[in-house]
Amino acid sequence: MGMENVSGSSGRRVKRAGIRDVARLAGVAPMTVSRALSFPHRVSIETREKIAAAIAATGYIPNRVASNLSSNQTMTIGAVIPTLRNSIAADFTEGFSRALKARGYHLLLGNSDFIPEGEETIVAEFLARRVDGVYLTGATHTAKTRKMLRDNAIPTVEIASLPEDPIDMAVGFSNFDAAYEVTRMLAEQGYRRVALFTTFTKDNERQVERQAGYRAAVRDFGLDTDPRFVAELEMDLKAAGRQLRVLVGERPDVDALFCTGDFIAAGALFEAQRLGIRVPDDLAIAGFEGLEIAENLNPSLTTVRIPRFEIGSRAGTMLLDRIAGKDVEQRVVDMGFEIIKRGSTATPATLRRETAS
Amino acid sequence: MGMENVSGSSGRRVKRAGIRDVARLAGVAPMTVSRALSFPHRVSIETREKIAAAIAATGYIPNRVASNLSSNQTMTIGAVIPTLRNSIAADFTEGFSRALKARGYHLLLGNSDFIPEGEETIVAEFLARRVDGVYLTGATHTAKTRKMLRDNAIPTVEIASLPEDPIDMAVGFSNFDAAYEVTRMLAEQGYRRVALFTTFTKDNERQVERQAGYRAAVRDFGLDTDPRFVAELEMDLKAAGRQLRVLVGERPDVDALFCTGDFIAAGALFEAQRLGIRVPDDLAIAGFEGLEIAENLNPSLTTVRIPRFEIGSRAGTMLLDRIAGKDVEQRVVDMGFEIIKRGSTATPATLRRETAS
DNA sequence: CTATTGAATGTTACCGGTACCATCAAAGGC
DNA sequence: GCCTTTGATGGTACCGGTAACATTCAATAG
Known part of the structure; x- marks a missing residue:
């Protein structure tokens, strides 16, 4: 004994x-x-x-x-991440993890592989382990996941979106607005035939929202609506290159390309270089996420800066406050975004000519 | 009740x-x-x-x-990662995490920020939580960390190196050999003034080993040993660009650059493009890690492919076997590496000319 | 027909802490 | 000087499962 x-x-x-x-x-x-x-x-x-x-x-x-x-508390937070091989999720998690560490909490991790049912299994296991709180990526969850968390009154925070009906709390930004604004910026710079590369939208409301934002702007600003301008592809540089070849094959007159991820944009940019397509003169390219690589590319990449680390750490403090019993005034926190204009989307040559004359 | x-x-x-x-x-x-x-x-x-x-x-x-x-077992493995914002660590962890999931184990995560004392604190916490096993990144640990794990007979696996005296088990590759071989390859291709960019070597035996491998090859093949050829910098694209400017300022005749990380190499490559330095004609560049981006750059990047995912998953199965009481025949497993020659290190122009005549 | 066996189920104590309440002495209030 | 308050410490039960062993009973063997 x-x-x-x-x-x-x-x-x-x-x-x-x-x-x-x-x-x-x-x-x-x-x-x-x-x-x-x-x-x-x-x-x-x-x-x-x-x-x-x-x-x-x-x-x-x-x-x-x-x-x-x-004591009936575990000082542990369960986090569901689609995959760690994803810089943006890693940054969210890093910020979150730091906030936890500062208050003595620890992180139990589960990978969902972008599959809601996988997430459900993980959340069930988290509940069995009596985590004090749960962190979920995105706002797409099964009904059972939502019910489990709510019925058991587990403090929960959803990351990266602004859900209308959060399970409990959420910290993110408007994916719709960000995509809308990028597209508007391109339209205002004079681009008319703007293509979109997103990753798969299945069970990923962030990509859905971004696509919707793009479509809304395309409509609002009277851009070309050819369906061949929209493509969903793997989150993979090579896939982006492949898709770029398809795109310029079908619509050689495309003048701008908006990619909902910086790596996709980088892949497209590299392929453009290989094809002898000048960026931005022949084709403008814009990315999304604001990764470090964006500003180092040639030309540097216009992108949307997401406060990734800050979102994670804000989510952490909100969750811990909630666990500590403090009232959380605002259940859904919009951390905003910032469009960073760089060389990859300079005003197009045609416009420049007109402006000069 | x-x-x-x-x-x-x-x-x-x-x-x-x-x-x-x-x-x-x-x-x-x-x-x-x-x-x-x-x-x-x-x-x-x-x-x-x-x-x-x-x-x-x-x-x-x-x-x-x-x-x-x-039941005196937690079905939990504690993992110490320097930081998640690091593709290579993320890949190790992803492979590891999958192996665990397949057998019902879960992952408790801690960030050490590359600080051994931070790791020590985390390991102590893991022991208090009675994890069934521990995963450590690298082979640099405090004496107390080693002692705690050994005294408590915690199955442990160290990732990414081949320690001479592992705490318990290790899965990795020879960082020394890999760097030696890259440098040899450059030497054999005719490069004589080969520079090296590593990230900080403090408390990071992988970078130390890579630097040592480079130095050994420089010596063995009679390459230029100017100390200004070796630089330690942050793991940051921009820092790499900055350092490249320093390098060509000091030694404009440098003909090859070996970076112990693909992102560093990419940063150097982008800067070279900006400076009008042709790669590989004026300067060859080689990377390390074999990230996806390497093969998509222009020119595509010569690099060392590390079986990242496989190392992680092998570490997972070894650790679980050990926990299950099976005998682990080999305590240190070398998963090897592969040098991938690509366009960024084609035979130098001078040599090409000679060969042609 | 009784002994043996094994599958299904039950009983009890314990894992190693902490919540809760009790105790007791010293300090402070009036 | 007596009562209340406060600080330090202790005793006991309990958190919610499971290990280990006991029991029951039907099926099989001899």
Whole structure:
């Protein structure tokens, strides 16, 4: 009793010191040891020192599992990410993770692979593990996921969108507006035949929204609506290159290309270079996300800067505040975006000529 | 008893069903419910169905925290990653995470920010949470980290290097050999003044090894040893561009540049384009990691392909085998690397001329 | 027909902490 | 000087499962 089993490398079982062992050695009650660790100032200095000595002597490592069970909180947040191989999700998570660390919380991670049913399984497991809160990427979830989280009153934050009906809280930006504004900017710069490359829109409302924003602007500004101007492709540089060849094959007169991801845009830009298509003179290219690479490309890439890290860390503080019982005034927080105009979408040559004359 | 507290959104406390509630409703003993969930075939079909009905009726969600405490295993692996904002670490982790998922294990994540003391804190927390195994990035750890893991006999796997004295197990490749081979290849192609850009080597034995491999090859093949050929910089495209300007300012005759990261190489390549330095005619550039972007650049980038995903997943299966008590024959697994020659390091113009004559 | 066996199920105690309440001595108030 | 308050510590039960062992009973063997 008071000693945990440890499977030693030699195969024999060793007992690990427990709080009762520490207490005995320090000549105090187990409860006092517990207090010394959780609320040091509630214990006298001498006792604290005796306990510290006993802990050092026994090599005691507190058992958070037992502590979690007893105190009914795990100091753990469950996070569902589509995949880590995705800079933007990684940045959200990084910001989030830092906010947690600052308050002693830890991150349990699950990959959904962009599949809502996968997310559902992970969330169920999170609930079984009694996480104190849940972080979800995006706003597309199964009905069961939503119900589980709500019925169990789990503080939850959804990242990257602005859902109309959040499960609990959300931090993000308007994907629709951002795409609309990029398209408007292109229209105002004089481009008329603007193509769109998005990644797959299935179960990904962010891409859906971006596509919708683009379409709305195309309509509002009277741009060319050829359906061949819109393509969904894998999040892959090579796929972007391939699709660019298709596009210029079908519509050689395309004058601008909006990609809902900077890597897609980079892939298209590289392919354009290979094809001898001058950017932006023959074709303007705009990206999305504001990754570091965008400003280093030649020409530098016009893009939408998303406050990725900030969204993550804001989500973290909101979630922890909620867990701590503080009132969260605003359930859906819009962190905005910023269009960064760069060389890849300079005013087109035709316009320049007109302006010059 | 048998009911857990749930803090309802309305503030009132609701009792959550426990295994005893399910048992009562199904008319069986709690133990039978536990068995029905863990070893269904050990329970008769009728009983199983009664229990399933009771679970559905109560909305029972098993409490893994209690289960973990009682069974003394958490089905959790703790992973320390320097940062998620790093494609290569993300790929390792992704492969690892998939291997875990296949066997029902979950991932607890901690960021060390490349600081060994940060890692130490995280590992201590992992031990307190009684993770079943630990995943560490790299082979640079504090003495205390090593001691904690060994004394507690925690199955551990170190990723990305081939440590001489692994804490327990390791999966990686020889960073030294890879860098040596790239440098040799450049030497054999006729380059004599080969520069090196690495990221910071402090507490990062992978970069140290790569730099050492480069230096060994420089020596073995009689290349120019000007110390100004070696630079350590941030993992940042812009920093690479800046450093390239410094380099060509100091040594305009540099004929090749080896970067120990593909993004660094890309940054250098973009800057070269801006400076009017032709690649590979004026300057050859080689990268490291084998990221997707490498093959899409213009010219496409020579690089070292690391089996990132495979390293992660192999590490996962090794760790779980070890936890399952299977013997792991090989403690340090070398997953190799592959040099991919592409356009950015074609034979230099001077050599081409000679060859042609 | 009784002993043996094994599948299905039950009983009990325990995993290692902490919530909650009790106790007790010293300090402070009037 | 007596009562209340405060700080330090202790005792006990309990968190919600499961390990280990016990029990029951029908099927099979001898």
